[in-house]
Amino acid sequence: MSQQIIQPSTADPSVRDRSTGYEYTVGPKPSLPDEHMRSPLTSRLYAASLAAGKQQVSLAAMTFLFQEMIAYLHKNCTSVTEFEGRLSAYGESIGTKLLELLNLRSSVAPGSSSRTSTFLSSSSQTSTAAGSTTAGSATARSRSGTVTSSRSGVSASTHTGTAPSTGPASAASHSNGSATADSHSHHTHAHIHQTESLTSQITRMRRRDLKILDILQFVHGTLWSYLFDHVSDDLVKSSERNNEYMIIDNHPPLTQFISGANNRVSCDYFVCGIIRGFLTDAGFRCKVTAHTMPQGTFDNRTVYLIQFDNQVLERENIRFGQASS
Amino acid sequence: MTIYSFWIFDKHCNCIYDREWTLLGNPKSGTTNSKQNDDIAKLLYGTIFSLRSISGKLTASGSESANEIRSISTGKFRVHTYCTATGLWFILLTDFKPINYDKILKHIYADIYVKYISCNYLSPYDFAENESEMRGQGVRKISNKNFMGNLERYLETWISA
């Protein structure tokens, strides 16, 4: 246990081993024989700003897609446990990406100290920084750890370095203590070539959360506002067990149309996965499960139970004394 | 107002739901998806089908909007219809009170049928499973409890009104 107390954020084997196609001792492997002959595609991706535009789609479109995802899993899974595990894995891949993205966006002044979703309103510049500035794209390509590239849905070949590289990146900004300009560029290197970069708006990088309560606040506030446009309805610490916390949503938007409490709760594992991916990548290994607990008029009220690994508690005790327990 | 019965037909000319109230003013009375209504359903469908084709033929070609049947009156009751672009028919048999039945039927479609049948992955979106169940020979009915419950609750307010 003790040797795990200070762990790199990628210590979770399930996250680490998921990368396919990239062998770090060899470097990126060409997946087509003539790949080196081709000129790299100048993707607009790297020219787009990471600043949050307030883009929306209809909840209907999202729900139809979600349904289809569930139907696909439903066909391919033999047990409820397997179903929940695989649905959770979908969520985790999203959660790990959101950790970096939301940290970055929360650093945008003003009020970056505020935990609430200032980034949602700071849409002064949207992603219309279209393809004119592609000078930096070649550089960007080599930096697989930046948030943009890692968000590519099928970037299985060269860009799945996300998990390994986000760890050091956020660790760096932490150990430097004062968030210097240097440590910003570690995150946002790909964007310094363009004028509309988000970096220019960041005067002080948001610090990595070290305490359980801090990171949970971030999930409860920022992550929830980002996903569902409102903070979660409650954040509770278990009175019985030290390592258990609960995030409560009275009316989970994604699963609200699913009938039958048991079915619904299984589908909530998508959000469990997002939370777990988010927390695990931030260095808080945990298990997240969903439970339905109707209360009053909220028939769909769902409790996301987060059980941290003991090592997380141990680490917190060592570092912050009794303050946390 | 009084509602005598309610029917849904799908694009295969099949009656996929029928509900008949037998005691006036008693929303709990009557039958649902009753076998005895099979012949009536066929006749009802045929009547509206014929009227639709006639009205289509009598409408000057090239006019912008279709000439849809909205209601048919007899000496004792009135038939209200609402047809969707996907070929579903929603039909109410009522008395003569001047009420906007179009709105009621639209509500049943948009807020009850679409919600509990169309968007419900556990319910079929097409009630004919093969060729031999098409063209008015289908046997399958809507049996979804949420659909039925919500429909009853909604129509109840109109029946007892």
Next chain:
Amino acid sequence: MSRPVSTISGQSGLSSSGSGAPLGGQGRSLKATGDDIWKNKTEKINAELFTLTYGAIVSQLCEDYDRDFAKINDQLFQMGYNIGVRLIEDFLARTALPRCEDMVRTSEVISKCAFKVFLNISPKVTNWSANKEAFSLVINDNPLSDFVELPMDAMKGLWYSNVLCGVLKGALEMVQLDCDVAFVSDILRGDQLTEIKIKLNRVLKDEIPIGED
């Protein structure tokens, strides 16, 4: 599981044919219809969550099908089809639109209403065939493919947003339009445009009861 949007009871405004032209063939009113529904009668959610979820689905398919992109395209199409046959009812319930008299009208409804209401975009309708039965949709700001870069091996085979074709195919079929729907090009593959081609094969006949013919 059921319908993604809470009750929209008052759609009567759209079909009140008494007030002026009954949603005539003019693009203006369709655009107004789409905009109005999007603005006032649609529950919305963060587009990035939508994008990321779709990304998770596609990348999982790549794994499940061992990067056999032809199969993945088919699977995405099938998923889209399953969505389309149900989504059409949701769409009709919201818009109360009648059947379209021709493909020109259909194209307008798809671009100005359907894409607007569900994805808040309006693809450009272009490349009409001489007989006015085939056209292209050019999508500029495809929310599905935001943040996406295809790996080299996927660029040749994968139609990343193929789910859209399936949705269109399924939805059109439900209103008796038998169409071929397929991607022609995609900026993710290095093309200049993202273009979907829709070609009408035939208008399906409404069924009539046995004995009536």
